[in-house]
Amino acid sequence: MYLHSKHFLDIETLPPEDIVLVLSTARSMKEISARKIKKVPTLRGKTIINLFYEPSTRTRTSFEMAGKRLSADVVNISASTSSVAKGECLKDTAMNLQAMNPDILVIRHSSPGAAHYLARILDCSVINAGDGAHEHPTQAMLDLMTIEEHKGAIAGRNVVIVGDITHSRVARSNIWALGKMGAEVTVVGPKTLMPPRIKELGVEVSYRLEDVIPKADVLMILRIQLERHRQGFFPSLREYAKLFGVNRRRLEGAKPDVLIMHPGPINRGVELEPEVADGPYSVILDQVTNGLAVRMALMYLLLGGGSADRL
Amino acid sequence: MYLHSKHFLDIETLPPEDIVLVLSTARSMKEISARKIKKVPTLRGKTIINLFYEPSTRTRTSFEMAGKRLSADVVNISASTSSVAKGECLKDTAMNLQAMNPDILVIRHSSPGAAHYLARILDCSVINAGDGAHEHPTQAMLDLMTIEEHKGAIAGRNVVIVGDITHSRVARSNIWALGKMGAEVTVVGPKTLMPPRIKELGVEVSYRLEDVIPKADVLMILRIQLERHRQGFFPSLREYAKLFGVNRRRLEGAKPDVLIMHPGPINRGVELEPEVADGPYSVILDQVTNGLAVRMALMYLLLGGGSADRL
Amino acid sequence: MYLHSKHFLDIETLPPEDIVLVLSTARSMKEISARKIKKVPTLRGKTIINLFYEPSTRTRTSFEMAGKRLSADVVNISASTSSVAKGECLKDTAMNLQAMNPDILVIRHSSPGAAHYLARILDCSVINAGDGAHEHPTQAMLDLMTIEEHKGAIAGRNVVIVGDITHSRVARSNIWALGKMGAEVTVVGPKTLMPPRIKELGVEVSYRLEDVIPKADVLMILRIQLERHRQGFFPSLREYAKLFGVNRRRLEGAKPDVLIMHPGPINRGVELEPEVADGPYSVILDQVTNGLAVRMALMYLLLGGGSADRL
Numbered sequence: 001m002y003l004h005s006k007h008f009l010d011i012e013t014l015p016p017e018d019i020v021l022v023l024s025t026a027r028s029m030k031e032i033s034a035r036k037i038k039k040v041p042t043l044r045g046k047t048i049i050n051l052f053y054e055p056s057t058r059t060r061t062s063f064e065m066a067g068k069r070l071s072a073d074v075v076n077i078s079a080s081t082s083s084v085a086k087g088e089c090l091k092d093t094a095m096n097l098q099a100m101n102p103d104i105l106v107i108r109h110s111s112p113g114a115a116h117y118l119a120r121i122l123d124c125s126v127i128n129a130g131d132g133a134h135e136h137p138t139q140a141m142l143d144l145m146t147i148e149e150h151k152g153a154i155a156g157r158n159v160v161i162v163g164d165i166t167h168s169r170v171a172r173s174n175i176w177a178l179g180k181m182g183a184e185v186t187v188v189g190p191k192t193l194m195p196p197r198i199k200e201l202g203v204e205v206s207y208r209l210e211d212v213i214p215k216a217d218v219l220m221i222l223r224i225q226l227e228r229h230r231q232g233f234f235p236s237l238r239e240y241a242k243l244f245g246v247n248r249r250r251l252e253g254a255k256p257d258v259l260i261m262h263p264g265p266i267n268r269g270v271e272l273e274p275e276v277a278d279g280p281y282s283v284i285l286d287q288v289t290n291g292l293a294v295r296m297a298l299m300y301l302l303l304g305g306g307s308a309d310r311l
Numbered sequence: 312m313y314l315h316s317k318h319f320l321d322i323e324t325l326p327p328e329d330i331v332l333v334l335s336t337a338r339s340m341k342e343i344s345a346r347k348i349k350k351v352p353t354l355r356g357k358t359i360i361n362l363f364y365e366p367s368t369r370t371r372t373s374f375e376m377a378g379k380r381l382s383a384d385v386v387n388i389s390a391s392t393s394s395v396a397k398g399e400c401l402k403d404t405a406m407n408l409q410a411m412n413p414d415i416l417v418i419r420h421s422s423p424g425a426a427h428y429l430a431r432i433l434d435c436s437v438i439n440a441g442d443g444a445h446e447h448p449t450q451a452m453l454d455l456m457t458i459e460e461h462k463g464a465i466a467g468r469n470v471v472i473v474g475d476i477t478h479s480r481v482a483r484s485n486i487w488a489l490g491k492m493g494a495e496v497t498v499v500g501p502k503t504l505m506p507p508r509i510k511e512l513g514v515e516v517s518y519r520l521e522d523v524i525p526k527a528d529v530l531m532i533l534r535i536q537l538e539r540h541r542q543g544f545f546p547s548l549r550e551y552a553k554l555f556g557v558n559r560r561r562l563e564g565a566k567p568d569v570l571i572m573h574p575g576p577i578n579r580g581v582e583l584e585p586e587v588a589d590g591p592y593s594v595i596l597d598q599v600t601n602g603l604a605v606r607m608a609l610m611y612l613l614l615g616g617g618s619a620d621r622l
Numbered sequence: 623m624y625l626h627s628k629h630f631l632d633i634e635t636l637p638p639e640d641i642v643l644v645l646s647t648a649r650s651m652k653e654i655s656a657r658k659i660k661k662v663p664t665l666r667g668k669t670i671i672n673l674f675y676e677p678s679t680r681t682r683t684s685f686e687m688a689g690k691r692l693s694a695d696v697v698n699i700s701a702s703t704s705s706v707a708k709g710e711c712l713k714d715t716a717m718n719l720q721a722m723n724p725d726i727l728v729i730r731h732s733s734p735g736a737a738h739y740l741a742r743i744l745d746c747s748v749i750n751a752g753d754g755a756h757e758h759p760t761q762a763m764l765d766l767m768t769i770e771e772h773k774g775a776i777a778g779r780n781v782v783i784v785g786d787i788t789h790s791r792v793a794r795s796n797i798w799a800l801g802k803m804g805a806e807v808t809v810v811g812p813k814t815l816m817p818p819r820i821k822e823l824g825v826e827v828s829y830r831l832e833d834v835i836p837k838a839d840v841l842m843i844l845r846i847q848l849e850r851h852r853q854g855f856f857p858s859l860r861e862y863a864k865l866f867g868v869n870r871r872r873l874e875g876a877k878p879d880v881l882i883m884h885p886g887p888i889n890r891g892v893e894l895e896p897e898v899a900d901g902p903y904s905v906i907l908d909q910v911t912n913g914l915a916v917r918m919a920l921m922y923l924l925l926g927g928g929s930a931d932r933l
Contacts, residue, residue, distance in 0.1 A: 036667070
């Protein structure tokens with residue numbers, strides 16, 4: 001089995017069999033990171049560029065380590081230290097980087113569609129590491145992997161996504177991913193942070209966390225982006241925490257084996273109570289571990305690797 | 312054949328046979344970047360430091376990839392995150408880095424002569440990646456390589472350099488390089504951006520782009536540094552674009568196979584019209600590809616490699 | 623012989639036999655950096671993360687090169703480009719990094735105890751690269767190595783530490799290290815920069831540099847942190863330089879083979895006269911070279927290497 005595309009841009013158009021292939025490959029990759037010698041020669045002589053227009057420790061580090069554990073050469077470029085400061089447009093930056101013959105360009109950008117645009121103009125593989133409020137497809141893949149690990153199967157599970165649905169690329173990618181894998185998805189959050197036609201994506205909508213907690217197999221809690229708070233999208237962090245913060249008291253109504261997930265970084269005490277974040281139902285750190293595995297799998301598959309090959 | 316010096320500091324004092332050696336080695340190196348496995352063990356166990364006091368995506372990335380494709384260890388240091396913030400002088404920073412036994416120090420600095428100074432005090436090889444308005448010798452090498460690729464030979468070609476000649480290290484290095492290789496060089500730009508005794512370098516001088524376009528085999532267009540604009544060196548970007556911007560209308564008077572070159576990043580619509588930058592005569596991205604090859608060649612040759620050796 | 627702990631956090635609690643083991647291993651490591659191929663496969667497949675909350679060229683570069691020369695994969699994270707900007711706490715950042723299975727986390731942080739804290743919560747090895755005004759244990763190790771190289775033995779040597787003792791983690795680590803190895807330590811500096819109960823650490827205290835120079839085998843000069851000057855800890859840099867600056871005139875009263883040491887970066891003309899910093903008694907650059915060797919030794923030993931193994 002091979003991927004249908006040489007790019008990994010979104011979950012919306014990703015064939016379900018590609019999701020299955022990435023997940024099964026990621027399981028093999030995870031095993032590599034648990035070895036004493038955490039490195040395979042698979043991508044030796046390949047070049048991977050991390051082009052990050054938005055800062056992110058965990059995502060950049062995850063991609064960097066993924067490339068290095070496959071023996072690729074990894075080059076990091078962050079907007080703050082780049083020619084971007086000199087006003088160069090994304091196209092020129094990308095075309096110039098491509099002229100150095102990279103194999104994969106990993107792009108994070110604040111504009112929705114940035115990764116798709118690069119995939120149209122570049123010959124190398126493009127991985128979308130988050131494009132504005134559009135998609136964050138590797139996050140959805142690692143979330144699927146984590147759910148599958150803990151629940152055995154994704155199909156039929158009730159996943160409740162909590163928070164600022166409107167601005168969340170994590171929510172958007174997960175809605176597509178979970179839907180394709182047969183999960184039931186509910187989104188819950190304040191009305192001001194709920195996109196008007198969200199139901200068309202096949203999800204249930206709620207505005208009261210208490211109403212939907214009881215049925216949840218998974219609570220996927222989104223990060224509240226404090227910078228948006230300042231822009232007036234919601235009145236008060238305290239009020240948000242009071243109505244939508246996930247805490248022990250609220251979890252009393254939950255299933256005994258509910259999974260607590262969060263893409264990080266957590267605003268402790270806002271969207272998630274520290275005791276819950278660090279509690280027995282939290283799989284937040286598993287998500288990070290699986291993120292590395294998923295990114296290794298994607299790099300391997302995008303550069304022509306197949307499910308039958310031995311690592 | 313071997314290089315005459317263990318440093319690569321300027322074109323002004325570079326023997327022409329060294330230029331020829333770098334160009335021929337760079338052709339071999341270019342082939343490596345086109346392979347499926349873009350990596351040779353040539354510089355395994357060597358350490359290369361990129362010490363950049365001025366930001367630059369493309370040049371830093373080019374040197375970083377060059378080192379990695381030769382299997383060297385590459386360490387990046389940028390002024391903003393370094394002890395420079397603590398007020399350490401260049402000499403102390405360089406002496407300290409040398410104490411860690413690097414093999415090559417690549418230096419970009421805003422002071423003319425910075426690379427020469429380091430070459431005098433350090434034992435390791437020094438590559439000048441741009442020193443103020445003085446020289447940018449690897450840029451000139453990649454420009455020569457690009458012209459040779461497209462024109463077969465450099466000798467006898469008419470090269471017109473357009474723009475801010477006074478402040479351009481790219482212009483200065485190319486004037487030396489093209490002269491040594493037998494090209495005819497014309498510089499053209501506003502009087503306020505033309506150094507007073509420029510003719511002593513053996514170039515023709517013009518102040519009207521239209522006058523010199525017809526004879527050009529190569530149009531080498533310099534970047535207008537917008538920050539200088541603010542300092543009052545020229546009155547208006549619109550006026551500059553009107554008089555010296557290279558556009559399709561102006562190219563109607565050009566030779567049918569004129570090469571369009573630019574060191575990047577481009578100010579689209581100022582010194583270069585987008586349609587020309589992306590048009591059929593543009594070899595701007597070839598310059599980037601060749602830059603990587605030239606830097607690989609230099610690293611290899613400076614550390615003792617010769618033309619007879621097999622890669 | 624093996625280290626007693628899998629972390630390297632401070633000198634205060636370090637068994638003297640571990641100091642001896644690190645020093646002897648560092649001597650073997652130093653030889654590697656002098657080879658033509660400065661790289662051994664010892665830590666291939668290991669991942670080392672440099673997590674720096676305070677900027678430092680030399681220390682970060684030293685750890686980075688140490689890891690690379692042992693063939694480890696090294697990932698740099700600096701606070702300015704990390705999620706720290708998003709307000710994530712140290713614990714969450716560290717736990718997330720650990721979820722990617724690193725082998726060693728090198729941490730520099732402005733809070734005393736930061737490294738100890740991480741060692742308590744993480745499974746991977748932690749190296750303290752400086753925690754506030756508490757300790758900088760790898761600096762003390764490289765200082766010991768440098769003294770031993772030049773003086774044959776540390777025991778019985780008179781070491782005079784000059785400067786801002788109160789705020790110096792370098793002083794603190796060296797006081798412990800030198801004491802454990804049998805040296806006599808004197809601290810000298812202005813009263814305002816001398817901790818009240820410093821004598822309890824077993825050192826002699828002086829407030830006049832002239833009084834203690836004659837007996838010194840080693841003058842260890844601390845960096846004056848100019849930012850503290852602004853906070854009013856001492857009245858005038860000129861006055862400090864006059865009373866405690868080490869210069870040629872003052873050294874007339876010194877032993878003929880006194881060693882001049884400084885952790886860098888130097889404020890030339892403040893705590894140290896340029897002629898002395900660059901003079902025949904200065905071993906400041908040896909300290910840098912030895913720093914790399916000590917860090918290679920630590921990485922090797924912390925990951926299970928022993929004195930009997932061949933590199």
